[in-house]
Amino acid sequence: MNAFLAIVRRDLLLAARRKSEVFTALFFFMIVVSLFPLGIGPESATLRRIAPGVLWVAALLAAMLSLNRLFAADHQDGTLEQMSLSPTPLALLVSGKVLAHWLTAGLPLVLLAPVLGLQFDLSPRSLGVLMISLLLGTPVLSLVGAIGAALTLGVRGGGVLLSLLVLPLYIPALIFGAGAVEADLAGLGAGGHLSLLGALLALGVFFAPWAATAALRIALE
């Protein structure tokens, strides 16, 4: 457990010393979201209709931007070797890295999303649902993304390949996440979607670190 905390702490420290990387992803999120009204027009009924999808797709892309770096630096400087030799199971350490990734790449999106949602004329209630859906959904993105990042470690053209591998797997999270907000807008109640999102998260927490670890061991050989 100590090693787990040490990894989380270290990755947060590293992110704190390289703030620009965190902010780049955030600004990317903001810009992508702001582009849609410019492309579609400022009519508020339309904007409200597309808001859940736009915000979720943008969050998904922004979360993916930073995946490349999840393991690459550790692989290059030998830290990954040390992690795999640790008496603490590698899967636990990988979970630590995923947690740190979510805290630096996912959580800021959750916090920023309601502000951007205002641009789309969403009601406070829907903004709340949007936040909860992102709160449940972005960890899934980090978890599934970790598998892709581990698989493409040190592979030619890894960045594009990563999106090719990961984006199809993001679809359920996108559907339930955006669906929750839409259901709320339609006055249907978002409970069903949110619980399914929670189920995805539980499944991800259970399986993803294990799969990412297997992929990392392959990359280390």
Next chain:
Amino acid sequence: MSQRLINWFKFASPASFYPLAGTLWPWFAGLASVLCAVGLWISFFVAPTDFQQGEGYRIIFIHVPASWMSMFIYCVMAFWAAIGITFNTRLSGMMSSALAPTGALFAFLSLWTGALWGKPMWGAWWVWDARLTSELILFFLYIGYIALTSAIDDPRRADKAGAIVALVGVINVPIIYFSVKWWNTLHQGASVSMTKAPTMATTMLWGMLIMALAFWMYSIAIALYRVRAIILERERHATWVAELPEMQR
């Protein structure tokens, strides 16, 4: 029991599987051609014209078996992946990578024929029907697998990484299918669903089953043929390859 196990593992070695695949694939290829001919004959000349959909419906004799096959092949790939990870056999990775292009081909065929069917039926080349959408995502999964395995130079590493992709994918396929279905019912855009196909005449069913069988035989034949090529490529330095009669020329 143990006798059988030993037999199985004997063929897990590329050296003994290569000649076996060599003798088997022409048989499967032959069966595939015969079944395909019979199936197409039934679907074009024997099966009655559908009173609702006219002649256009006949594309389902290709479309439905192709969709079945694309899904089934992904499961088979995942099966080989699991075998490869558990027993660390070289052949399983080769089988997976031999199957992937065929699976992607069937997924593509299913999408293509689905579009062709959709135009006369629904008046649009593409509708966001749950099955079509899932098939599209399945196609993406195949492409991801092929892209990853071909981007890794070391074949052993490529096999193992591919195995993880296949297993992660196969866990996700039902989730994706379910979520897309959920999404589809929520949006009710495409209210025409392929599930609501009118009850089928027995001849139609036969045509479809025979075509499915033909696709099976084709897949087996082409996978065996491709795995032979992969074995030769990977084992080109092994002595048994040098001693093959086809290498003596």
Next chain:
Amino acid sequence: MLRAHGLACDRGDRRLFSAVDLCVSPGEWLQVEGANGAGKTSLLRILAGLAPAADGLIEWEGRPVAEVRDDYHARLLYLGHAPAIKEDLSALENLQTAAAVAGRPLDEGTAMAALRRIGLKGREDLPARVLSQGQKRRVALARLLCSQARLWILDEPFVALDVAAVAQLCSILDDHLSRGGMLIFTSHQAVQLAGTGASLRLGTPAAPREATA
């Protein structure tokens, strides 16, 4: 005791080495030698359990490493080619994180003392980015001072060190050996250490059957 029989390693299509036997008992050291590309690093990685051997068996205290992996890793310290130093962390943070990951967290005092002993006094809080190559190696080597591991596997530990640092590292290694530790390392230079030592020469690699990078 670490013992290996008939180890072999493949790189791509060619066999780097085969039939490597070795045995290291408490208080003994083993220097792995060989030309560039002979597979020194590969051998160390196989011994550390980072990469699988193409053939052969590795035993720790008489049992196959595959069976006692956790116990083996708890008693092993491996320093690879890449020193596992984060440029953005200070020397102290690097050392503390590395120790925590290795399962032996260090309090700040102990870590500071180790860094001072290895010759980084006054640089404990500088980010590793501003340290020289040799100083970065020292940060990595500071882990040796705090290590309780029985077996040290070090890949080129003397690289980038000045004369004083080499002498200091030798004395650290001597201490380790005199406490009954085991040591396997690679180096191009002749090293004189206390205790019984042996050297293992990895043969010139067979001519590749195909040009590989």
